[in-house]
Amino acid sequence: MTTDLQKLHTIWQESRAFHNTDFPRIGFDELTNAIVSVGPFYFYVIDFYDMSLSHVSPAIEYIHGLDPEKVTFNEVLNTIHPDDVSFVADAEAFITKFFRERISREKLLSYKMNYIFRSRMANGEYVLLNHQAILLSLDDDGRSGKSLNIHTRIDHLSNLNTRKISLIGLNGEASYMNMSLEEVIKPLPYFSKREKQILKLVSQGLSSNEISEKLFIAAATVKKHRQNILEKTDCKNITQLINECTRQGLI
Structure with missing residues (x-):
């Protein structure tokens, strides 16, 4: 053998x-x-x-x-x-x-x-x-x-x-x-319950203001959560974020 x-x-x-x-x-x-x-x-x-x-x-x-x-x-x-x-x-x-x-x-x-x-x-x-x-x-x-x-x-x-x-x-x-084979298998980032909610709504095409109204939170809070999500996934924009999260099975 x-x-x-x-x-x-x-x-x-x-x-x-x-x-x-x-x-x-x-x-x-x-x-x-x-x-x-x-x-x-x-x-x-x-x-x-x-x-x-x-x-x-x-x-x-x-x-x-x-x-x-x-x-x-x-x-x-x-x-x-x-x-x-x-x-x-x-x-x-x-x-x-x-x-x-x-x-x-x-x-x-x-x-x-x-x-x-x-x-x-x-x-x-x-x-x-x-x-x-x-x-x-x-x-x-x-x-x-x-x-x-x-x-x-x-x-x-x-x-x-x-x-x-x-x-x-x-x-x-x-x-x-x-x-x-050379691809680094990155550990899945941890998202809070609120971040998961916002991530799902972002993937559905909702704006920060629409998410704010839907979740009854301030638009500034939504924007902060979105920024945190981008940083956790090392993404530069929403398009890249959605593609990466879909590929990783996060949404």
């Missing part, structure tokens, strides 16, 4: 559940149908407790030449281009850190992870695959239980790996798009 593949195993070892976990009540078909395919794809469920695979799509044989009845997770990992294994390991480490520091445990099952890498096809050719993953279960300590992984061939759309990571919110959760 290469050093980078070993790094991947170490990341999953540290974040995986310590005991077997069950599927949530949401139906498996409902999950797979929520993913829009833009090319040939296959899927499988990985159990991080023992790294076993289940629900393996028959299409994995057409795409990778792997037997869906016997394929192992290591065989899937070994299809990753040697030059992209390090990126995949770093992307998984980034996602693990982001989830631990930014997303509360009860929301972890409402996110789809996404990035791309080169992968070896059945004919030996390497092409771009779009990796999507949704956690299906967690243990009592919030560690990964099972995950639905979907790999879609997208070389007809692009031959460039952007090396970006997106965490797409489901069920109304905020999305975090096109993040780079």
Whole structure:
């Protein structure tokens, strides 16, 4: 096993559940149908407790030449281009850190992870695959239980790996798009109850005077709160503030 593949195993070892976990009540078909395919794809469920695979799509044989009845997770990992294994390991480490520091445990099952890498096809050719993953279960300590992984061939759309990571919110959760591995994961700023009220009203397009009338406070107080919010988020103007707060899931 290469050093980078070993790094991947170490990341999953540290974040995986310590005991077997069950599927949530949401139906498996409902999950797979929520993913829009833009090319040939296959899927499988990985159990991080023992790294076993289940629900393996028959299409994995057409795409990778792997037997869906016997394929192992290591065989899937070994299809990753040697030059992209390090990126995949770093992307998984980034996602693990982001989830631990930014997303509360009860929301972890409402996110789809996404990035791309080169992968070896059945004919030996390497092409771009779009990796999507949704956690299906967690243990009592919030560690990964099972995950639905979907790999879609997208070389007809692009031959460039952007090396970006997106965490797409489901069920109304905020999305975090096109993040780079070098991006600093800033801690969420703390907002008072009043600041949260004003932030929400600002995002709805209300002026300071309108917010003042709605909350029965002085316009000068609203302006002071707005300035405090800008400083806490390191934003220079309201447009940047709304974009940043939306990206961070604050509104």
